[in-house]
Amino acid sequence: MDPRIVVEHPEWVHDVVDWQRPLAGDDDRMRLAVRLARENVRRGTGGPFGALIVERDTGALVAVGVNSVVRLHNCTLHGEMVAIMMAQQRLASYTLAAPGMPAHELVTSCEPCAMCLGATLWSGVKRVLCGAARDDATRLNFEEGPVFPQSYQYLEERGIQIRRGVLREDARAVLEEYRARQGPIYNA
Amino acid sequence: MDPRIVVEHPEWVHDVVDWQRPLAGDDDRMRLAVRLARENVRRGTGGPFGALIVERDTGALVAVGVNSVVRLHNCTLHGEMVAIMMAQQRLASYTLAAPGMPAHELVTSCEPCAMCLGATLWSGVKRVLCGAARDDATRLNFEEGPVFPQSYQYLEERGIQIRRGVLREDARAVLEEYRARQGPIYNA
Numbered sequence: 001m002d003p004r005i006v007v008e009h010p011e012w013v014h015d016v017v018d019w020q021r022p023l024a025g026d027d028d029r030m031r032l033a034v035r036l037a038r039e040n041v042r043r044g045t046g047g048p049f050g051a052l053i054v055e056r057d058t059g060a061l062v063a064v065g066v067n068s069v070v071r072l073h074n075c076t077l078h079g080e081m082v083a084i085m086m087a088q089q090r091l092a093s094y095t096l097a098a099p100g101m102p103a104h105e106l107v108t109s110c111e112p113c114a115m116c117l118g119a120t121l122w123s124g125v126k127r128v129l130c131g132a133a134r135d136d137a138t139r140l141n142f143e144e145g146p147v148f149p150q151s152y153q154y155l156e157e158r159g160i161q162i163r164r165g166v167l168r169e170d171a172r173a174v175l176e177e178y179r180a181r182q183g184p185i186y187n188a
Numbered sequence: 189m190d191p192r193i194v195v196e197h198p199e200w201v202h203d204v205v206d207w208q209r210p211l212a213g214d215d216d217r218m219r220l221a222v223r224l225a226r227e228n229v230r231r232g233t234g235g236p237f238g239a240l241i242v243e244r245d246t247g248a249l250v251a252v253g254v255n256s257v258v259r260l261h262n263c264t265l266h267g268e269m270v271a272i273m274m275a276q277q278r279l280a281s282y283t284l285a286a287p288g289m290p291a292h293e294l295v296t297s298c299e300p301c302a303m304c305l306g307a308t309l310w311s312g313v314k315r316v317l318c319g320a321a322r323d324d325a326t327r328l329n330f331e332e333g334p335v336f337p338q339s340y341q342y343l344e345e346r347g348i349q350i351r352r353g354v355l356r357e358d359a360r361a362v363l364e365e366y367r368a369r370q371g372p373i374y375n376a
Contacts, residue, residue: 003277005195069282074273075310076264085262089191094257094374115306118333122263122303122375145306146342147334154334186282187310 007072007085010045013064022059029054029107030131030166032064037079037109037174040066041183047142048178049110051079053087053096056103056127062096063087069186080108080116084123097124105129109171110137111164114145121155128155130164131171140179141188195260195270198233201252210247217242217295218319218354220252225267225297225362228254229371235330236366237298239267241275241284244291244315250284251275257374268296268304272311285312293317297359298325299352302333309343316343318352319359328367329376 016039023029029052036050047067054061065082069075083106088094096104105127106120111134120128134144152162204227211217217240224238235255242249253270257263271294276282284292293315294308299322308316322332340350 003274005193005273005277007193007195069310073276073280073282075276075282075312076269076273076307081264085193085264086191088261088263089193092261094261094263113306113310114339115303115310118301118303118306119264121331121333122257122301124263143309145309146336146339148336148338150336151302151334 005074007068007077007082009064009066010043010071012039012043012045013066017061017064019061021061023054023061024059026129026163026166029059030109030129030171033107033109034131034167034170034174036064036066037171038177041174041178041181046071047183047186048174049079049108051083051106051108053083053125054105054107056105058102062104063090070184075187076115078113078116080106080112081119084119088123095124097126103127109174111144113143114147114151117147117151117155120160121158125160127161128163129166130162131167132175133165133168136168136172136175140175141185143187193262195256195265195273197252197254198231198259200227200231200233201254205249205252207249209249211242211249212247214317214351214354217247217293218297218317218359221295221297222319222355222358222362224252224254225359226365229362229366229369234259235371235374236362237267237296239271239294239296241271241313242293242295244293246290250292251278258372263375264303266301266304268294268300269307272307276311283312285314291315297362299332300335301331302335302339305335305339305343308348309346313348315349316351317354318350319355320363321353321356324356324360324363328363329373331375
């Protein structure tokens with residue numbers, strides 16, 4: 001009666017991601033998140049959103065995620081959620097801030113929705129980089145849910161550093177490409 | 189390099205849940221959510237939270253979820269998230285509000301955290317029943333994240349009916365039992 005949930009990346013992710021190369025700067029990190037978002041659109045495997053988890057100080061890549069809502073019939077599988085789950089599975093820890101771990105960072109091609117912002121807090125990351133803005137997504141009729149200015153403040157008060165607007169134009173271009181292809185808006 | 193995420197219930201869930209019996213009223217529905225929460229504590233498989241998805245009008249049980257954060261090394265696996273994922277997998281749909289579907293309802297033993305409230309919006313449920321209150325959970329040092337009065341209002345404005353405080357004392361008793369057993373607070 002009970003199904004078993006399996007979350008896996010589309011095959012192409014393994015062709016696109018170089019797991020060995022550290023991502024030194026913010027732009028370098030965001031470039032990969034945007035690339036993942038764009039490939040997800042072009043290969044028809046999901047919505048225009050990509051994310052990754054890196055070690056904050058070294059840029060070592062820990063995990064990636066692409067929006068998998070439609071592909072896997074699962075409204076919770078935004079890019080950020082997949083990246084967080086994959087990183088925690090890899091480290092066999094429900095937090096990326098366990099004793100002895102380096103600081104981790106979430107890099108996302110678009111500002112997180114309410115669900116992903118909550119998960120960011122539980123994930124244990126110490127820093128968040130965002131590409132496109134909430135308004136860029138809502139212009140496509142993607143909903144972001146109950147996120148308010150005090151939601152970001154809530155995370156910052158708990159020691160999470162947030163930088164928005166990294167390569168925003170590149171990230172926004174992927175949203176526009178998705179719109180041009182008339183991709184499904186699964187949470188309009 | 190990339191792990192594969194697998195989400196499954198602990199074995200005991202199948203002994204506790206009667207999949208055939210419709211859950212007619214709100215109390216009947218909440219009783220099962222609280223039972224799931226309590227069994228999760230007593231059997232040592234996770235935090236003191238249980239949830240289910242039913243068809244709103246018939247009470248037919250679609251899916252259940254218990255908190256699986258520690259067991260599966262995954263901060264996103266709150267009871268509500270597991271129930272939503274399982275229901276969508278079962279119906280092979282990323283929304284529980286697809287054309288032709290009956291209205292669905294989320295029943296949760298405790299008011300949802302920020303992540304779960306966001307997921308509730310994306311899930312397609314039309315009604316939410318909550319047992320214990322946010323304050324009951326935070327008294328145990330469980331965090332709820334950036335949830336504000338306007339967060340609930342946001343969902344209500346989008347047509348989701350929310351009823352809080354159903355069997356609150358029963359639900360709260362499970363939280364107290366967890367505290368007495370000194371269960372881990374994984375998102376303090």
